[in-house]
Amino acid sequence: MHWTASALLLLSAALLGGGVEASSSPASSIVWTNTQRFLFDVDGNQIDAYGSKINLFQGSYYLYGNSFSTTGSAFGIKSYSSPDLKHWKYEGFLYDPTTPSPCDAIGGCGRPHIVFNSESKTYVLWANAGSAGYIVGTSTSPSGPFTFLNQTAAIDPQFDGLQPADFAVETFNGKGYIVFSVLNFRSPNAGSIWPPIFQTLHISELTPDYTNTTLTSYRVTSPAMDLIDQETESPDFFVTENGTFYVFASNTCGYCNGSIALMYRANSLNATWDRQILSGYSCNGQLEGILPLQSPQNKAIDYIWHSTSVPGGPRTGFSGHIFQPLQFASDGSVHDLNCASSAAFNVSFVSGSDSLPSGVASSAVDGSPMFADYEAVCDSDQFTLYQTWQASQSGSIKSVSVNVASSVQTVPLTMTLFKFNSYQHLTAPEYKWTTYGSASYNASALTFVFDTVVASNSSNVTVSKGDLLGYSFAGADFAPKDWGRTRCVA
Template sequence: MRLVLAFAIALWTSAALAVKVTYTNKHYYHFDVDGNAIDSTNGKVEWVKDQYFWIAEPDSCGADVCDKISYSSPDLTNWYYNGPLFNLTTNMNVCSGFGSCSRPKVVYNEKTKKYVLYGFASVTGATPNIPVFTSDQLTKGYTFAGRMIPDYHPSGYGVEDLGLAVIDGKGYVTWTGFNLTAALTQPLVEAGGDFPVTPASKNLVDGLVESPDLFKRGDYYYMVGSGTCAFCTGTTTLAYRSKSPFGPWKRQIVDNNNTCGGQAMGVMTVPSSSTSIQGNSYVYHADAFHTAPVGQHFTLPKGHGFWPLSFNHDGSIQRIDCSPTTKFIIDAPPATAKVPSTGRATTAADGSGNYGDYWPETGLLTQRYLYQTWTSSTSRNLTEIRVNLACNSPVSNRIAITVFSFRDENELISPFFKWNVLGSLTFGQDSSSLLPGFKVKRVPVNKAVKAGDKLGIALAFPGPLVPTNSLPYAYLLQDTTGTRTNHKLYELKRGHVSRDGLTASQSPVKEVEGRELKWYATVG
């Protein structure tokens, strides 16, 4: 089987107006159009051919070898989940060993009209190599094409933390060695033969570095990566620049506060549109492990940070501003590919919204029960509600979600919760039904409601006492201060039953002022 590794890239222009994309430092959680948090570890966002493409490994997998998945977006705001890129079962032997086809990357080969996917996986005892897959479609159908054998692989070395780029019509692969003491850049040349393909050039970038990513701006090539980090809550961002992709390189540290609590995943080159006067934008992307709410090594329900880069006259990169309120605005051309921009969450009748600045908290069940209320905006059939939750438990960890209606607040917070149950769901009876990442949990309802009805969602344990071995569920919150919303959140501290106050007249169910869960309701 032959795969030509020479690339030609077409310049992209658009007559469409650029869209304004705003990145805010406190906005770490991004969602697909159905409301699920983006399920990504070791992923990268890039413009591929004619759309914004987020390729990743799913947080929620938990196995030694996981699917490689992707999302597409028309505007860097609305993300559509595409599913797995290839059949993992039939390619398990290809992705076995250290790496498991990790850090997947895709580029388009204009010459062969195929999409090319690289991931790193080294079978124990074998020569370090990079599995290569190709497809006629960006988002699915990849088949194994062969292995690229790096030309530099001394004893104890290998291929890890893969990067892939097309620059000025040429393809480049970047990686670090297993010992993380050097990064390499190699051109992908036309071999004219079958696999294995062995490129003929090498280049070392000294220093401890992980996840190297290559891009070009003006006359300079840049390799951006992170310090050594095993899913840690922040590490240094390193940048190397040179007027040649093979050095010599000049090194600098470009971040504040250890990449704002994350680890480098790469730099997205956002092409200039015909209406933009700023040229290309370069957006740095990191897995924000510091946002993972459950702690220890459970990093699955984390968020992601994006920071447009600014450059000095000498080509150096300005330091990243980690201030929580800092905003960055870029011009981005809309995708020309047909990518769905709406889904259940974006068209929901009621909800907290799909674009808020959400943050995670934990302690649901073990410290508190929560009750999210709202006023129905429509008179129709309430088909379901969905709420974002996360939990990491190897055993049963039950939780009950109850959808209800109520007459007024006094009855809601009165003893024994005077409400009318519309629908309910208990899950977590076994570990397979739990939620490692902030995906939405669906509760079917199918009850008629009227505009103005007071409705709510209760999150509690399905029994009188929470087992002592229960683990907490995590949830997402946003600030609603000053929004005049009719959505209110209440909490009941675990084990708090009696009324409060000097006259014992205050309900133990308290409003959490200015806060709202991530949720939505659909009607039909």
């Protein structure tokens, strides 16, 4: 079956005159759960950044990741900023992805990481360019634009002939480090079915300008060097005040619905690493990065596990994000991840100094909550879908928006804004609502993630406080199908 545009009933934002702007008071706490996985910016668009990392730069937390909205696959790197990890402002692409770059055609500049060089006052971007290796760009701003260097970064020559893969870069005490994996497609131990490749982790120091490695590396593995150690990717790491190195990673998975959560710990780069398995499936996600947050009470650092979540979605663009604080034991080990659906994590932290951004969604009078247990649905060709709400104040409607993603639709998806008398009337035979406006969208007018589209621009419509309002989705797009293999087509 060919499905129409996937509809996510999220931001039922009736924008009335006199909307309230977001507060400029910085927040100092946030509650994360294992079920609230979608993130949105202050304009209501889905955060479109995967394989992402969050850094604190210039008074704001910056979230960087690969964009999937344009093509459905990795295409360029987007950035978002927020002082409180809740109100995210879209900062744009780090470079123009429509112009030739060293990696867009062969990997989308995968899993970007940025570090700041205090000596040169330069932000240094590292990205995975697939078989070409790691590319490096520089900028004077954390949101770019970044200019790529003319050559790829060099790694330990012992890996010549192998493919550099997932990685992370960080700085500690004025020194830069990279932890990276390498893919071995020619191992004689590869299986006919699984594993087809082997992937091992290594760590190197960076040159003083953070644009290259020192060509010397140390393997990150347990003494077992078993299949788990040889199938590691998507790493991130940090060093504690007492000099302990922690490397977190997952097994080879690639934006999947779950992967083994791993932790490696050592007192130096060339020491023996202790390994722990923190979860068998990482709460239905794969590690993206570790987010350090400073506690406002005792200035201690809380380390937050941040992973990509694809909860049954048919493509990476439907992904969400999972956050939870790592819990350390007195011996330095880490407790297992808490993957319970009822788990909630209240974290206090030192917020950024920038004022809270405001946008179309944050200033809307009526709207769905920013944090909720949203799920992707792909059935707008089988059913007419409805979203209803009650006007909280009187005024003129400026616009109504909703989050919709493109699929394989061949007919327009039509959204109709209406007013109705009561829920009993709405479902009663022969009842006719009052139509306020409508809008139609072809697949080409939508993105591959849940961005907002205007369901109705009805500037001449006035409503009274308490009015019942709604909009409908209709867009049948049927084709012959195999009933035994119905699925949502990406």
